[in-house]
Amino acid sequence: MRMVTDDPIRLRAELQTFPPYIPGRAPADVAGLTPFRLSSNENHLDPLPAVLEQLARPGSGPTRYPDDAAVALRRRIGEVFGVSPERTIVTTGASELLVAVTQITSDNRTEAIYPWPSFEMYPQVTGLAGAKRHAVDLLPDGRHDLTAMADAVTDSTGLVFLCSPNNPTGPVLTHAELTAFLARVPPHVVVALDEAYWEFATDPDAARGLELLDSHPNLVLMRTFSKAHGLAGMRVGYAIAHESVIAGLLKAVIPFGVTEVSQAAALVSLDQHDEVLARAREIAAQRDAFADALRAQGWSVPQAQGNFVWLPLGEWSDAFEIAASRQALAVRNLGAGVRISVGPQEALDRVLDVTAAFLEEHPDLPL
Incomplete structure (x- = not known):
């Protein structure tokens, strides 16, 4: 019978040079609020x-x-x-x-x-x-x-x-x-x-x-x-x-x-490719309106061409993720910033409430 030792299992050294892929988080349960996952760039429209x-x-x-x-x-x-x-x-x-x-x-x-x-x-x-x-x-x-x-x-x-x-x-x-x-x-x-x-x-x-x-x-x-x-x-x-x-x-x-x-x-x-493209344009129009609303609040939002927007928050990313979570919103915190997927209009309106409040609470935030 083989002896059990304390020696670690031998895995490739390269595994120590990069982090694992971590999927977008699920939204927190908050009483009275519909949760929205805006952390995985999913299509929020119903399937064809x-x-x-x-x-x-x-x-x-x-x-x-x-x-x-x-x-x-x-x-x-x-x-x-x-x-x-x-x-x-x-x-x-x-x-x-x-x-x-x-x-x-x-x-x-x-x-x-x-x-x-x-x-x-x-x-x-x-x-x-x-x-x-x-x-x-x-x-x-x-x-x-x-x-x-x-x-x-x-x-x-x-x-x-x-x-x-x-x-x-x-x-x-x-x-x-x-x-x-x-x-x-x-x-x-x-x-x-x-x-x-x-x-x-x-x-x-x-x-x-x-x-x-x-x-x-x-x-x-x-x-x-x-x-x-x-x-x-x-x-x-x-x-x-x-x-x-x-x-x-x-x-x-x-x-x-x-x-x-x-x-x-x-x-x-x-x-149904034509319909798929038409629905993508519908989401793109939502994205553009959302990005414009963020810019109107004072945020610096790069050109948005996917089904998401990016807020380059840097060291404030963790604080923003927490603020969003308190409103039953899951966003993607990537350290350098926060990515927010386009979702139902109710979700985007709630995000805009969070972003407005966040700016008010952090007046020195460099944008």
């Missing part, structure tokens, strides 16, 4: 009726594996976005894509570059791969510093993450910026453009990654059905990229990861 109808239909049963290749869904993605199915892949949310694209590009001999603050999984997935990480600070207005990011590329760089609209700060990359950046990046370096919120972007100059795929085979577009489609619980993401990159990703993703139910719901939602 056609999607609900599909979810109510019986499937093939839990004893059968789903279509591992997601043939029907990949074909429809190709039809909607004008690419061949061979240039697409379907995964268990965009999160699996982040892991897979890192696995096929990165190890302890490579470097990875990403903007910061941005999506919290970038340091996690690149750190787990053992890559040397280079987090490039955003510009003061919350935008990517693409000049600094391009300057950071070395012979060892294997992967660059971009995020447009940037989560959590909100601004998009412009098409001119992305084009110029790709021209500076060596063609062997994979540039993964995280477009989880692309449907909400209303800036006419926003980057159009699809137009750049043919001229830049190292570009990967990563998207999701979790946000604008309102299918966060279904866990469906997808990428559009060059066939050689897709072939690599297919080797790195989990077999049979996307269930039959999830594939069917995503397919029906994609068949």
Whole structure:
């Protein structure tokens, strides 16, 4: 029989170099107030009726594996976005894509570059791969510093993450910026453009990654059905990229990861793509009105192009999170600031009450 010792279990040293991903908190229960979770960038609108109808239909049963290749869904993605199915892949949310694209590009001999603050999984997935990480600070207005990011590329760089609209700060990359950046990046370096919120972007100059795929085979577009489609619980993401990159990703993703139910719901939602985009514009209009109301109170709010706004509170982030919690509101405290998802109008009105009171209580708050 083996002796139990006090020696720690041997885990990879890289695990000590980055924090775990921490989901958005649930709202606190406060008597007399409806709780609202504005911490996870979920779609607050009801699901499309056609999607609900599909979810109510019986499937093939839990004893059968789903279509591992997601043939029907990949074909429809190709039809909607004008690419061949061979240039697409379907995964268990965009999160699996982040892991897979890192696995096929990165190890302890490579470097990875990403903007910061941005999506919290970038340091996690690149750190787990053992890559040397280079987090490039955003510009003061919350935008990517693409000049600094391009300057950071070395012979060892294997992967660059971009995020447009940037989560959590909100601004998009412009098409001119992305084009110029790709021209500076060596063609062997994979540039993964995280477009989880692309449907909400209303800036006419926003980057159009699809137009750049043919001229830049190292570009990967990563998207999701979790946000604008309102299918966060279904866990469906997808990428559009060059066939050689897709072939690599297919080797790195989990077999049979996307269930039959999830594939069917995503397919029906994609068949309603015009309605999905119209609903995204509805949320964008709410976002713009909310951001304008915050600015009218005196807050400095970066360009908001996702389904959220960013308050760069810095050291006051904890205090603001507590103030929101007392009003049954869960917001996302990321240390450098607080991200607030667009929710029902009642929730946004209550946030505005909290922000107004917070400014009154903290008159010296630098904005």
